[in-house]
Amino acid sequence: MKLLLISVLLFYCLRKPIWVGARPDTLAPSVLASVSSPAVSPVSSISTSMAAFSPGIEAGIEDDHVDAHKKMLIALIVACTALAAGILSLLCLWIYRRKFSRKPHRRSARNSDAEKGLALPPFLTKFSSVTIVGKKGSVPLIDYKLLEKATDNFQDGNILGEGGFGCVYKAQLDDTLNVAVKKLNCESQDAEREFENEVDLLSKIQHPNVISLLGCCIHCDARFIVYELMQNGSLEIQLHGPSHGSALTWHMRMKIALDTARGLEYLHEHCNPPVIHRDLKSSNILLDSNFNAKLSDFGLAVTDVAQNKNIKLSGTLGYVAPEYLLDGKLTDKSDVYAFGVVLLEILLGRRPVEKLAPAQCQSIVTWAMPQLTDRSKLPNIVDPVIKDTMDLKHLYQVAAVAVLCVQAEPSYRPLITDVLHSLVPLVPVELGGTLRVAQATRPAPPADLAVLPSGQ
Template sequence: MKSYFNGVVLSSFLGKFTSVRMVSKKGSAISFIEYKLLEKATDSFHESNILGEGGFGCVYKAKLDDNLHVAVKKLDCATQDAGREFENEVDLLSNIHHPNVVCLLGYSAHDDTRFIVYELMENRSLDIQLHGPSHGSALTWHMRMKIALDTARGLEYLHEHCNPAVIHRDLKSSNILLDSKFNAKLSDFGLAITDGSQNKNNLKLSGTLGYVAPEYLLDGKLTDKSDVYAFGVVLLELLLGRRPVEKLAPAQCQSIVTWAMPQLTDRSKLPNIVDPVIKSTMDLKHLYQVAAVAVLCVQPEPSYRPLITDVLHSLIPLVPVELGGTLRVAPSGPPADSTIPSGH
């Protein structure tokens, strides 16, 4: 595997550890990293090194030899579900290599605990950037569009270029990680499934409130359009700076989709609900275009939602060239004019 990670050739990094063959669909060899090494690298999993928390454990920042920083996900696998998610994630990520999917470096085990080692994403998650202490202040309009484009590219790879296709099943802002340059990468593949799995429609309902597509919630029907719905919710988070579900009262919650939908299609109301942080940095025409894409993605009827490829092509003209799109931004003044390809 010749893949670059923070300027280090991964093959030489992985060569330091015991390489063992795990059961994998394509028989990929995955590096096993000694538990003691991870224990030392995380200062015995000290709470000061916690980067985030998930359903089955925490993610820690770790410093390995050669001053290389990585992220270590610690999973309590005493339950069958946690063990299954660990195996699923390692199995899938060992065969997925894409600039917009987080890079798997290795794994470890100790008693009932399992560990997955990834590249470190310095700017943590989109969720933390948008809803944490900074409230999105580091994310300009163009940076948010870049993150949306990167996320779409990662999803397109899963849906269109993996064989069999992969449905992420838990796309959300906390599973979109950002590196030092705010390049976005999809993470957390514990719930992901391959399209065509025999038990696809008999899966235990999983996902996160606010991101789960209505047809999956109501009928258990899961397709790549379920990921497109979740992407639409993330796009709304980027536009509005709001969480996907907000508490109105102790027993009352409101989804961002229900709240925003009537205003997203009203050009006079839309600018008033945009995240105040980006109001002065955006081109109104581009705002209307992105809102139209978001509206299509969160349609209740999956057949009305676009394919992620269509979404990708509609976002490329809105992202500056230096951030991975095709938009040429004038040295001063508002962004140059651009249009969404017809038919979306």
């Protein structure tokens, strides 16, 4: 606005003409008469008469034309300046109003979400320390003091597992509510980036086979993510822990594989943009009280792979696909490879990488591949806990799926949707599949009756 006022004042100051010579109204009447007289028509007589005039008057006439051009130019400049100042003022006013009018709108939107129960899980509404935060999604922010009390000051006895940047603790927020709290020591940019990435993704993802985000917390250099508690821990603990898979029957293992495939299919096919987990492994497959499997740990997950070609190599040895390990090429088939390794763990009860000597290791893929395709050898390498408890046809089918998933060439691997469709018929109906267990265990008819058509 100040610029506009200055421009207007400048315009009025410049309106008064400045003359070098005499003004037109000071010219002698005889001169004006001779110039305007129609009797003097020849050009030579005009030039002669003009030559007789005073030199000062002639200069004044010439300056009169110059000053007219100056006035027009100045007026044009002032008009353009005033127009620009007006536009600039309107733009500043628009930015100012938009900046200060959006904050109340956002606050009211968040409050309305909280009132509708869209952002906060029902149990978190009991805590007065909870507010709504988040860049893209709504994430409950839980007070640090509450988490400190719930974990008994993060005692070692409450540790459920350990990760690259910290530990996961069991926490009790009230008498009936138990949760899991991941603590990240964000002294490095990688840890901070993983925290932001996981919170951002899980705030927008909702699926029965993906872990639920309940809240987060920021305290000094530490970051905390609060999840639903999975009572049966991870698949890794169940397979390779003290019980050595004794709690997992054949059908239960197939259910866990099916749940994992459903979670991956949701990430690959139903998220927009698609999500590549990039760190699928048995320790990141969590099991609730009914052994429903859910994917967790999305710190390394990637979206828009086409726009992020220079992705830092990350993952866990034994689960990383060859093309990603050697060439840095990351696609959804990288997750399919990791799923194949998990399927081999479920089938064989072995770790993805085992030590043969202090400086020598062997992957489960290298060890098992020659035997998976040999039907005479396959039953002998199955986990002893489930050996001879399944239909051999089902065993061969699962082995075939695993072999396809861990192919070295990505184009030979199936889509996770195809894997899902292959596993559904192997899981009993009561566990989420289509298999009728009574029919599967029914003894086969005698050979002489098997070929007879029905009704005979």
